[in-house]
Amino acid sequence: MPHELLLFNTLGRRLEPLRPIVPDEVRIYTCGPTVYNEIHIGNLRTFLFQDLLRRSLRYLGYRVAQVMNLTDVEDKTIEGAQKAGVSLAAYTEPFVKTFLRDLDALHIERVESFPRATEHVPEMIDLIAKLVDKGYAYESDGSVFFSIAKDPDYGKLSGFDLDQARRGERVASDEYGKDDVRDFVLWKAVKPSEPSWDSPWGPGRPGWHIECSAMSMKYLGETFDVHCGGVDLIFPHHENEIAQSESATGKPFVHTWLHGEHLIVDGHKMSKSLGNQHTLPDLLARGCSARALRYLFLSVHYRQKLNFTFESLEGAAGALRRVDEMRFRLQHAAERGEPDPRLAEAAERLRSDFAAGLADDLNVAVALAALFGFVKEVNVAIEEGRIGTGDRQRVLDALADVDRVLGVLDPAEWPEGQTREEDEAEIERLVAERNTARGRRDFAASDRIRDDLAARGIVLEDTPQGTRWKRR
Ligand SMILES: [Zn+2]
Numbered sequence: 001m002p003h004e005l006l007l008f009n010t011l012g013r014r015l016e017p018l019r020p021i022v023p024d025e026v027r028i029y030t031c032g033p034t035v036y037n038e039i040h041i042g043n044l045r046t047f048l049f050q051d052l053l054r055r056s057l058r059y060l061g062y063r064v065a066q067v068m069n070l071t072d073v074e075d076k077t078i079e080g081a082q083k084a085g086v087s088l089a090a091y092t093e094p095f096v097k098t099f100l101r102d103l104d105a106l107h108i109e110r111v112e113s114f115p116r117a118t119e120h121v122p123e124m125i126d127l128i129a130k131l132v133d134k135g136y137a138y139e140s141d142g143s144v145f146f147s148i149a150k151d152p153d154y155g156k157l158s159g160f161d162l163d164q165a166r167r168g169e170r171v172a173s174d175e176y177g178k179d180d181v182r183d184f185v186l187w188k189a190v191k192p193s194e195p196s197w198d199s200p201w202g203p204g205r206p207g208w209h210i211e212c213s214a215m216s217m218k219y220l221g222e223t224f225d226v227h228c229g230g231v232d233l234i235f236p237h238h239e240n241e242i243a244q245s246e247s248a249t250g251k252p253f254v255h256t257w258l259h260g261e262h263l264i265v266d267g268h269k270m271s272k273s274l275g276n277q278h279t280l281p282d283l284l285a286r287g288c289s290a291r292a293l294r295y296l297f298l299s300v301h302y303r304q305k306l307n308f309t310f311e312s313l314e315g316a317a318g319a320l321r322r323v324d325e326m327r328f329r330l331q332h333a334a335e336r337g338e339p340d341p342r343l344a345e346a347a348e349r350l351r352s353d354f355a356a357g358l359a360d361d362l363n364v365a366v367a368l369a370a371l372f373g374f375v376k377e378v379n380v381a382i383e384e385g386r387i388g389t390g391d392r393q394r395v396l397d398a399l400a401d402v403d404r405v406l407g408v409l410d411p412a413e414w415p416e417g418q419t420r421e422e423d424e425a426e427i428e429r430l431v432a433e434r435n436t437a438r439g440r441r442d443f444a445a446s447d448r449i450r451d452d453l454a455a456r457g458i459v460l461e462d463t464p465q466g467t468r469w470k471r472r
Contacts, residue, residue: 004063005359007226010234010257010305011157015361022227025063028054029216029254030111031229031237032068035095036076037378039102041278041308042270043264046230048294049260049302049362051108053228055405056358066111067219070096073117074208076193088118090193106294107407115215117206121197123214124206127248128186128199136247140177142189142202144153147181150260157257158235168190171252173448184240186210209240213253216241228258260302266309278308291414292317298406319372324411325429326375326396327381327399330392332433332452334445339388345382347398350374354402371402420437427458431467 005018022024030050033039054064069079070093081091103110117124128144131137133427136150142274148154155161164338183209190196196203206214216224222245229238238257243251262269265276284290288310299388300306357366378395381387403409430449450460 003355003359004056005060005131006361006363007258007341008257009255011254012194016256018225020062021221021223024061025065026057026226027220027224028064028226028228029067029212029220030066030068030227031212031233032070032114033095033099034071034074035092035099036074036080037095038098038279038281039135040270041143041280042105042285043230044108044265044280045297046260047108047305047377048106048297050228051143051407052298052302052362052364052405053226053258054109054111055407056362059405060355060359063130064112067113067115067216067218068111068172069114069212070099070114071208071211072096072267073121073195073205073211074271078205081195082193082440102336105280105284105290106297107290107439109407114221115219117211117215118347120211120215120218121206123195123218124210125187125199125209127214127244127306128206130248131186131244134247136244137186138296140179142204143177143185144187144201145178145183146186146240146244146247147179148184148243149180151247154243155239157242158239160235160239160267167340184209184236186244204436209237210244212237213241217245217249217253221414224254225250226258227254228260231259231261234259258302261305263308265304267307288313289317289414289451291408291411292320295320295406298408299368301364313346319368320408321413322372322400323409324426326378326382327396328426329433330378330387330395330432330444332430332437332449333382333385333387333392334442335387335389335392336385337388339390340381340386340395342386343378343388343394346374346377347394350398351401354405361423369403371406374398381417427453427456427469431460435467 002024003129006015006105007018008014009016018026030047033043044220050066054066056062070092073088077088077092081088084091100110106150111241128137131146132139132144137144137146186209187199187201188204188207189201190203192207194205216227226350227238227241227335234257242253264270265274265278268274272278280290282295283293292313293316296313297306299316299319337471352374353370356366357363357368357370381391399409402459408414430453434446434449437443453469458469459472461470
């Protein structure tokens, strides 16, 4: 039986236990990127929150089926392709590649399916036709609009006040055929030189909102468990997805809506004009570590704003260093005698406290406190020479176990994550460690450290003034 998980449902704004339709499988839809530019770290924070969600679900005993769409037909992709004078596919493909590259760089798992909007236009047309048949949508000059007046519970996700919206709303130049300014477009009649598909209403292209309804229901069913995205998508995008989907099927669309908060930079909203709209490649070029970035993003609860600063990134690197140092000391500690039952207990406590933290609306602060409590206990055991037979592996196994969720604890999986300074600090530490071992005449341990360093191309020279090291 999977562990029960409480999540904050935006629909209803309260914490609720997750009750998947299939008891041990969670079906998730995530609004993916519009592939018209390189994504910034604010987008990456949202995708990392979803990575934490899927990994936590698995840790707690669920299977996960997750779908993330790629929006490749939308105003911005069309405009970009026109400016570049290339086809939509040729324009969007490089941005699909850079998107996946950025996910990989932060060790964000690939979801089970990445459907593209352009490959699902027939499904969108079917859904729109259903809405027209049922009287929820109407055609006007080759475009089709959803009639909000026909949907009495419109606004239930966002708490949006419809009457207020009626006043003073601007109508986009291509949406003048609407009966009501609040109605939103499902199908846009073709404009000269734009890509288009044939439909019962003439040539045109789908609106953005219908893309997600059609693709999520195709892959996950008319009702599924979890839909997530950034808070900026609650209105109108997710509100409109609910309106379209539930009007078409007469069934609840999604049980649990989860939204990740924004990332801000140095206390300010990210914007092109402030020059603080960082991308991952920008940060890596400045020598930032992708590993520290992953840790930083994980360490702030998904419903809190995350203020990105270079100091906070250093703080994240420092936290990881504490775990790395423990790992190195452990690897070089000699196992003596019987295993220490206190370490086995500490490992069990880590697993259960970590799971309890995640099960409480992904409370990473609690989960990380359990991790650092464990690190401290292991350090004390090393200092007191209490590492017995099998204890080293027991500790490493516990770390690997929680790292199935964190994905950040094993430095060997982040070869690029170490800056030269970090590397040198680590060498200095190992040299000091070796001297301590020699001081207590533990030559097995000191030889092991020397061999490890030699394997990394570091040569030691013992002099009357102390040990020097150099790169071979
Ligand atoms: Zn969407």
